[in-house]
Amino acid sequence: MFWKLIFGQLFVVSRKNFAHRTYPYISNSKNRRRKRKPKVKLLEATSPIKTINSSNVYDFSYNIFPVWNNKQYGQFFRKRSKTFKYIGLKTFLTLKKATYIFETRLESLSKILQNLTLNDSSTTKIAENKSPNKLRKLSESENHAKKVNKSIKVKHQKSSQETQTESPLKKRRYKFKKLKSKPEDSKKKVLEFPSKCTAEEAKIGEENGELLRGFLRVNPKNPDDSYVSNINSSLPDYRITSLADRNGALDGDEVLLKMKPETEKEDGKKAAVVVYILKKLHPCIAVGTLKLKNQGTYAEFVPRDKRIPVMRIPEVSWPVIYKTNPTACANILFLAKLVEWSKPYVAIGVIIDTIGMTGDLRVETQSILKEFCLDVSPFSAEMLEHLPKSKEISVEEVALREDVRKECVFTIDPLTARDLDDAVSVKELPNGHYEIGVHISDASYYLTEGTSLDEFVSSKATTIYLVDQVYHMLPLDLCLHCSLLPGEDKLAFSVFWEMNEEGEIFDSRFTRTVINSCAQLAYEHAQQMIDDPNKVFKDEKLPRILNGFTAKDLSKTVNILQKIAVNLREARMKNGSLRIDQVKLLFSLNPGTGEPEDFIVYENKEAHRLIEEFMLLANISVAKQISETYPDIAFLRCHEPPKNTMLLETQACLETCGIHIDISSSGSINSGIRKYITDDYQGICRGIVLNHIFAKPMTRARYFCSGTMEDFSHYALSVPIYTHFTSPIRRYADIMVHRLLAASLGYSHKPNWDMDFVTKIAANCNAQKLNAKRAGEASSDLYLAHYIENHQPYVQDCVVVEVRERSFDAIVLQTGSVVRIHLNTCQGKPSWILNSIPLPTPMSEKQGFKKVYKLTILYPKTKTYPEETKIIVEMFTIVKVELKRIPNSNKLEASLLRPIPSIIFKSLKN
Template identity: 30%
Template sequence: MALLSERYLKTSVKKTRKGAVLKIVREHYLRSDISCGVEDCSTCPTNLTSSKLSGVPIIESTLCPYPHYIVPDVSVALHQVDFLEDNAINNVIVLQTVLQAVRQERLTVYKRIRDAVSNPDKNFYVFSNEHHKETYVRESSDGSNDSVRKAVDWYSKHFEKARIEAKAVLLSGDEDSKKKANDANLTAYTVFEYAEALVDCPGIVDKLSKKSEVPSAKSQIIFPEHLSLSKVLAGIKGKKLYQGTFQASRENYLEGSISVEIDGVERWVLIQGLQNLNRAVHGDTVAIEILPETEWSLPSGVVTDKEAEDTVEEKVDDKILKPVAVKESNLQVTGRVVGIVRRNWRTYCGTLLPLPDMRGAHHTFVPANHSIPRIRIETRQGPTLLGQRIVVSIDSWPRSSRFPQGHFVSALGQIGDKDTENEVLLLEHEVPHQPFSLAVLADLPQLPWLITEDDVRKRTDLRHLCICSVDPPGCTDIDDALHYRELDNGNCEVGVHIADVSHFIRPNTAIDREAAERGNTVYLVDKRIDMVPELLSSNLCSLRGGEERFAFSCIWEMTQNAEIVKKWFAKSIIKSRAALTYAEAQAKIDDPKLSDEITLSLRGLNRLAKILKQERMTKGALNLASPEVRFEVDSETHDPTGLATKELKETNSLVEEFMLLANITVALKIHDHFPDCAVLRRHPSPNVSNFDTLIKCAGARNVKLDVATAKELASSLNKAEIPNQPYFNTLIRILTTRFMMQAVYFSSGTIPEAEFHHYGLATPIYTHFTSPIRRYADLMVHRLLAVAITADKTYPKLLDKHNTQKICNNLNRRHLMAQRASRASIQLHTHLFFKDKVVEEEAYILFAKRNALQVLVPRYGVESMLFLDKKGETSVKLEYDEDNSTLLVGRTRFRTFDKVVVQLSVEKSGLQHTKLKLSLVKPAIPSVSVPSVEQESTAKPPKKKKKI
């Protein structure tokens, strides 16, 4: 018997990207058996849906002193999601039409509401009012609000009919919507009225968004008015305006830049000064106008020390943006923001600025991210929140306000507390770190997990091979292992065996969607944020020694000169003989007394790896460097107890070479079978002009760099030596990475094959195959390879290049944010390590700025700003030479690559957190340098002993 009660055709229109209007006709079904969602409702069918709403809702309110359910309209759902997420708010009826409107407007808010719906403690219920006979609105004069009022009216009558002792309360975003509901005899309040009436929830009012773009009559206009979206689009079409993503400077809050295409060439456009920035926030998609050439400029070279300004109100001073005299040919294209295409506002972590009276309602929030402007908020919790890390969201930025306006979201904990600071860095870098949901955990295999006879029949059995893994100490997510053996024909066989994560994570399951969203595992100093649950990452997919595991194997037959004779792939079963660290593997290779099977295998691999590396270098692969350090962490407190520079051994290179070879081999295979949808990784060639500064700085040391090609650059770096300066070559390799482009994932069908090239590795094609436990891109590659060798079936989304590119875009963003989160974790633990210490160490200048030096301290891997312009203290004159990238302080000239001695200590006066402070010791410059620790200790007279 059919349950559908009515069917008709629903007509809508849609505008395409090219401006054409399409008429869309769909079948629309209305039913009468959709549940209200209330537990044990006597009149609703219980077998069609699971109840979400409590039978007796309890929200204590002086305005609604009776059991009630909340029904938010579109405005509340869209702008007050922080309020709805509060623990005090439960039993909410989310209408289907409201949810659809939110999804179209802001996808991030939609996902947050969906998360609340899936949280059993919140009792959120999605009611399909669009498909209910009595709540569907065919023609609307007031948009979504008509459907909201009709749904609330139906609930009121339904509760009366079902004898449910509760009311449906409509929450509106404004007085006008509330009045219309009241005129229809519905119980309705504005969200502000409702929040203020809640009992024992004093802080919940602070979470309300107070969106206001219209300045009052008395307000002074600071910023130019933004162009309307229609004018912006017309300007972009006529090539009078350009669209791009605004990137705020991390060094100077009055500067930023935007990458746009001008006359077919990608150019970075400089934006300087408050008026030209015109309320753009880092990450916003904006429209810009190019200024006349007479107004083109250069980055100021000034580093604003936000920490030093945290205890005072910011003063606007665009004068610091005026660059020193430079050649006209060096000027950079400069523009101004004239419109906002799309805001990219999110929640931000930071702290409140101390005020003489913290009991007032108006406060200034200082973001931890220096690229974000300060935010004005209203809260009565000032005294409580002072000294805490808090989360704030931006609501609006009126033309009359120096800063954007926002609202308080939540408190995280005390500033300086390690757990709090870890939470801050994860939130700031948008790292998904919530526990895995029950739906994800339900997709995991049941324990005990065993390999069956059917598995053995379907897979290649390689358990007889001498396979072992080589990883850093303490590694539990072991996703790669190797083997080597001599063949009877004089050749050798080499295999790379990768954990077969795709066997456990099937497409479009909850665990697959979660892994795709997370993108990668994030490694912090004291913890690891897994991409997949621990049962897989550290157990069933970890190729642990002595345990049988599923693998995806890439195997080559090679000559003794590492020439590939044959290659093949197989879904396999392996049993690793040993899980070694780099040091343990190196010790086996170096010990002449050892001749066991594992040692001989490692020696064979090492010999071939050296040949492979030499071949790569000959082709022009770059051997770059990075200042990496390793923390020794207390096993109980997880506090850093020691710092050491990471020592690279031959075995590091051994593993790297065969992982690179496997990635290249797999890339060729999947692109051959799937030329339009293969997941590949490319490293674009940098613009030769990017290296101008580096070439100039190296030339000042009589070192010539040729950057025409990667091969010539590699050759130049190999020759870049200065007598008696052994660290110079490492330093110039570190600096070279700063002028490179970012490597990215992409779908092969979206760009020409000529652009597949990987600049750093000097290979025409590349992908990631070797780490599916911690990278979702590798998991996608495994699926493609499995289909290519007929070991698995395909599915539509796997072959959709546009869907693949969409996933790749997210993976690229997640990869970048994971890198930054890892660096932030190292920085946090460096601060903890230097707590109560004053250390002097050699440092090298990376870049000279107008008022500071960017220096690297190799021993500790610390890179930081060394400020030389101490306001009110520095008496010597600072002269910045933009052309030669030098800074003259008194009579001392500082250049890139110069060695200095700095003093490292932790400054505890900063508002945001304890700050690592660098002070110049040598060369000694009056009023700039500080005395060395040794001088201070010898200058103090010894204490006299008391006579007893």
């Protein structure tokens, strides 16, 4: 049971068998502004007590008094830039003409009140054999105080008519909405984990089909809501409906499930319980803050990630700074490790690091790295001993490679890029065809397998890109040595294709080369050449061009590549390739403070797609080569099809808005999305929503060992085989592929690898790539939150993606952020009318599809707005919101702004 003070009302909300009730809290607004004690009216409920196994019936009264000077349990919360004192409680109970007072903490009070039930007549009952034992009689002074307070006590009204007559709220202009009553069969809070099976029982249960294997996915906004994928993609996932049924498993852990009875289905999804944890894949660490609990006997660690349980931290684990002054550490971020989780709501942890104050950009960045377990420690002196002693390429090595230093080879990368992995070239052949070359830095040549440096790089697996900094996978000296900088001889691994302008491939080959790039073009330079092939560039408009080539040579080469790339892309799309675009922000930072000053949305233009097309072709070609040579240990990358049930649900939701998309294949989804994207404002918004909702059902692409799987296909690219070859400076997966390719061409011996070794490397690359991606997104969210905080008021257009029962989600068009808008954050206190829209799919109810809602928001007349305003909110509706940063977090909150009627807008313009 908990209490909230919201807009002049005291809400009593029970987690158990209580119905939701609203009790009036009357206060004088002037007194509240002057911080005086407001007048309070109290509730008394009287009813007979029915005892179990007894015929005795007793009268009693149950009163609840706010306590305004409760320093021990008082808490503060912020509402609309005002700070209020959270109400502490003393509870009085009269039994058999004797009055008692609860001497318990709020947590205990909640447990005691579980035995009270409000029925439809608002009467109160308590079972005598369950009466609380922590009661004492009131002292004379407390009895006197109770009699004094009796004058302001409100008697319980049985008749709704009498209540309306006597209610002091009638004269007030505010209208308050009662909360929905909870159903009688609402779930109770389970205080114990269900029993787990032994390892032997788990093995037998999985073999006979009673137990199912899968990976746990926990809802980041609701830890009671978890899922495990169904092996049959045509069926809904298994749902775990409580924290207790997770049985101590964390997000990402590999678990065994036991199905619950069919009667316990949740929203059409089979309910299950975790009975065994096969692999604890979650690192069990979290970033959060500390709060003192139980009169200082222990501290409570509250993780920022809601998927991780709140932990009790024993005093022996408190940092020195916290022991000295706990109050001053309220806004300090700590790193904690979960060490024991024996009960659903009792987890034990230890503090392993003190990070720093919330809100500080450097501290927040460090917390991101620690939260995602990313190792950014420097390379040791022993590791650096394995770097090449000389930057010069030996004559012997040049003789072993194909020399293309005289060809027009150049790079196209972002303007500020330092890791130049790839270069391109075009050579006209006598038969009218072209020899297209993709040249990738031969980083594997310098990274000797099996050394301490190689093992450390293998564990890091990827370069980490944050807003303010880049943490390289390789030592910086080696990155620069391998980077294909212009005017320097570099070792490369090259793929050549003979093809015509239409993109038809007649031949391909792989070879080690030595190259010398003639220019380092940015995407902006290449785009200018594509936009105007005949443009004459001045020297100062382009970077320096070397090796005797001119801007005209580069422009000609870029446009040949562009024509071929367009044809390759068209062929790929016809073959069923799917492209889902996501918004990416680029920030400009203040050099002194590091604060974000501005940002732009990363644009994917033709120059980007040109390079992307040839990199995809190189990856596909190399994947075929290494899988044919080493069918058991090829290091490949696959993308499994999305869950069919999720696609059907998405399709059904879109059909309610008149959008019909064929979901039978990746190609049909792609063409369906493109059909509804137009150049006008509505079309752009529609495209943003479609890209967002179709990204949700998609699975993550992953690395794997070819000997462990039969299906190598990549769903989004619609190709039978794929790998990563083109970025060895920033991905260890590409290093593995380079070693296999070198061995397949006879440049080195066959790697002494088995399937277990390749699978282990692939698993680590998958985990580190995901963590680095999430860290990059968190870093972007951090800087965006700071930017918005520094540029208030920040008002933007949003497009609605989903309407819920008490809120709706929308995408901020300028930033791509998804925000949730609640009723109590709407400007002008409107009323909401919610209507459920029937889904057109007949099987939607059996499949457990979520409901689709249409929301009507009504704004009342005011002095400023002489007319009522109505908004219909559904998918694709465009609304205007004000964004703010949530204090002590990197998340955003949004409040819906009232539309300005045309009559007012015209008067403002005049």
